[in-house]
Amino acid sequence: MRALCSFLILLAAPAAAENSRPAAPAYVHADQPAQDVRYPGVMTLDVDATNVAQRILRVRQVIPVAAPGPLTLRYPEWLPGKHAPRGPIASLAGLAIRADGKPVAWRRDPRDVYAFTVDVPQGASSLDVNFDYLSPTETNQGRVSVTPEMLNLQWETVALYPAGHYTRQIRVRPSVTLPAGWQGVAALDGLSRSGDTLRYGETDFETLVDSPMFAGRNYKAWDLGHSVRLNVFADRPGDLAATAAQIEAHRRMVDQTVKLFGSRHYDRYEFLFALSTELGGIGLEHHRSSENALPRTYFTDWANTASMRSLLPHEFVHSWNGKFRRGADLWTPDYRTPMQNSLLWVYEGQTSYWDFVLAARSGLMPKDVVLGEIAAYAANYRLQPGRAWKPLLDTTNDPVTNARRPLAFRTWQRSEDYYNEGALIWLEADMLIREKSGGRKSLDDFARGFFGVRDGDWGTLTYTLDDVAAALNAVAPHDWAAFLKTRVDEIAKPPLGGIEKSGYRLVFKETPNPYQVSNDARSRTTDLSHSVGITVSASGIISNVVWDGPMFREGVTTATRIVAVNGREFNEADFRSTISTAKDGKSPIELLVKEGPRYRTIRLAYSGGLRYPHLERVGSGPTPLDRVLEPLR
Incomplete structure (x- = not known):
């Protein structure tokens, strides 16, 4: 009996002991939220971009300091236009900081790996910061932005900035040294060139990040009117052989865009355009420029590149929609503050609508290709089962949750559908405005009233969903808040009402439409989704x-x-x-x-x-959609 009791006590002993229970340690961020206060002094930023063979950019910064003690330097993390924390910090290497020629130790915050804290020595007036940016050499490392023929310099990849200030309050003088004989273009002011070094005038860090550079050995530029220039960099000189008719189509696109909005939010605009099989593809918007990269054959195989030609109008429209006007929860004062993307179906969705409309109005894309593109969007969303569980609004989080990685089952998971499904919502809104106004008003009126205000303003004017609904209501009275919330916030049927009101209907045929022919040729695939x-x-x-x-x-x-x-x-x-x-x-x-x-x-x-989707006319005579695609006079 006594032995049994001892055995039972031993069994119970572990239960009586309390398991270890750690407490969360106190954590203080390396820096405090940004304040709208001027940072003292002017940084210099010098980039040596001559080692294009190894894709290595060497960086030297001089950062003024006002007092001794802790200072946090940040690498840009949350990047405008990417709507996500995409700063390529893994490519930063060789970081060394000095004051008055002596090394200064730095510490990375393990909970905020974009933050580097230093103790500024007594008596120091500036910090010398040196590091290398190791641009990807293969696509499995990230987007290739440097090749032996050209360079896409994004300033946020080659700079640290002092934390605690709005980036518009940090002043900087940038320069870049290019390989011998290269040309470089950026929408920055005050350019002076000495040999192969390009120096720009003093600007603020926000404007610098918003003003990337394209550079290369094979370069040609065209004036497109309205203070817009098309700057093309190519793998080979022959890739620059654009015809007069091709350039004229781009001029009409610019003209139609300015007519649409009735204003300009730039003093000059630089299309930075790479034609390359080596440089990674891109379409990224800025106030006074855009980064664009497409295959080499853009001009030289014009008949087969039609599906590509909505890129430039898309990025140009963003100067109004996305850069000047931006969702209030998306705008941030620095590159640490997380972005919220709840209105990307306006920012990207309406821009996706205007890109094919403007491409058609200008003749940059043939009308039958544009109709095929709309048919493809509609058919894809009618087919998509993912909408049964994931509303369009939740796809605005995809830039953060997925970062455009390949998906196992895209139609079930959904991926950034605020672009093309957003375009269908705005097509429906346009058709509804035309219907309610008897054809006297259209989404063009909304665009001029909402994006076309404050001509010449390059700043950012934020908005909310209520602002969008009110602006639509001023054009054509309707319960626009309910219209938008039903299609964006809720699990809903695909927004095909615009096609139903357009004078066309969605049908399926045994031959691909012209858009799909071009798109399949471009992607070297066959789309048999339907x-x-x-x-x-x-x-x-x-x-x-x-x-x-x-x-x-x-x-x-x-x-x-x-x-x-x-x-x-x-x-x-x-x-x-x-x-x-x-x-x-x-x-x-x-x-x-x-x-x-x-x-x-x-x-x-x-x-x-x-089965391939097509838009088929209903009845005879001009349809509402035909009128949308007609050029403005």
């Missing part, structure tokens, strides 16, 4: 699988490779032909697929034929 439910490359690699589509139900995932179709080696034309033939319900679709090291055979149960 038939077997995949997108596949010329080599048979599947890049997208429609959730609950025919191929999904066969257990297929992205990165699966189709090796053979009905016993013959895969090629896109034969695969399309096989899908079409299977409409009779008797002809098989047998696929040999490779998934990693494994092969298996799929007998695909599908007999719906090829």
Whole structure:
């Protein structure tokens, strides 16, 4: 009995002891929230960009200091236009800080890795800061921004800034040294050139970050009117061979945009445009410039590049929508403060609407290509099952949660749909305004009244959802708040009301529309989303699988490779032909697929034929959508 009691006591002993329970340590941020107070002195920032072979940018900064003691220097984290914490801090290397020639130790905040704190020595008037920016050499490291032929210099990647101040209150004098003989363009003032070093006048850090540079050895520029210049940098001189008609289409695009808004929020505007197979693609907006990169064939294969040509109008429109006018929760005083993206369906969505409208009005894109683009958007969102659980509003968080990484099942997960679905919402708003006003008013009137105010103002004027609804109501009375909230905040059907009111209807045919032909050629894929439910490359690699589509139900995932179709080696034309033939319900679709090291055979149960979206006119005569796409006089 005594032995049994001792045994029971031993069993109970661990339960009686209290488990370890740590307490959260106190944490104080390395710096305090930014204040709208001038930082004393003027920084200098000198970038040596001559080592393009190794993609290494060498940076020297001189940062004035007013007093001894702790000072936090920050690397830009939350970046305008990217709507997310994308500052490439992993590419910063070799950081060394000195005062009066003596090393000054720095400490990175482990909870805020963009913050570096130093103790400024007694008597020091400035800090010398040196580091290297190691630009990606391969795409698996990030976007390639430096090649042996050209450079996309984004100042936020090559600068630290003193914390605690609005970035507009920090003054800086920048310079960059380029490889011998290169030309460089940035929308900065006060340029002077000495040899291959370009020096700019004093500006504020916010404007500097908003004024990137493109530079290269093969360069040509065209005046597009309205104080706008097209600056093109190319891999090879022959890529710059634009025809007079091509440049004239770009001039009309600029003219139509200025007519739309009736104002300008720049003194001059620089399109920075790279034509390259090496430099990473980009479309990024700024007040007085934009960063754009497309394939080399933009001019030289004009007939097959139509689907690319909404990029420049998109970025140009952002000078009004996104840079001048911006959602109140998106604007931040510095690059530490997190951005909130709840109004990106205005910022990006309405811009996506205007990009194809302006491309059509100017002739930059043929009308049939634009109609095909609208059809593709509508069909894709009608197909998309992800809207059953994720409202459009939540996709505005995608820049933060996903950062444009590839997705396993995009149609179920959704990805930044505020762009193209947003465009469909604004198409519907335009059609509704035209209907309610008897054709006297349109979304053009909203654009002029909302984005076109304060001509010449390059600042930022913020807005809320209520402001948007009120501005729409001033154009055409309606319950716009409910209209927008239903389509943005709630789980809802795809916004196809604009097409229903446009004088067109969405139909499916066996041949791709002109937009899809161009887009497939550009991406080197075949989009079969509306038939077997995949997108596949010329080599048979599947890049997208429609959730609950025919191929999904066969257990297929992205990165699966189709090796053979009905016993013959895969090629896109034969695969399309096989899908079409299977409409009779008797002809098989047998696929040999490779998934990693494994092969298996799929007998695909599908007999719906090829299906591609098109917009088909309803009735005769000009339609409301035709009027939208007509040039302004």
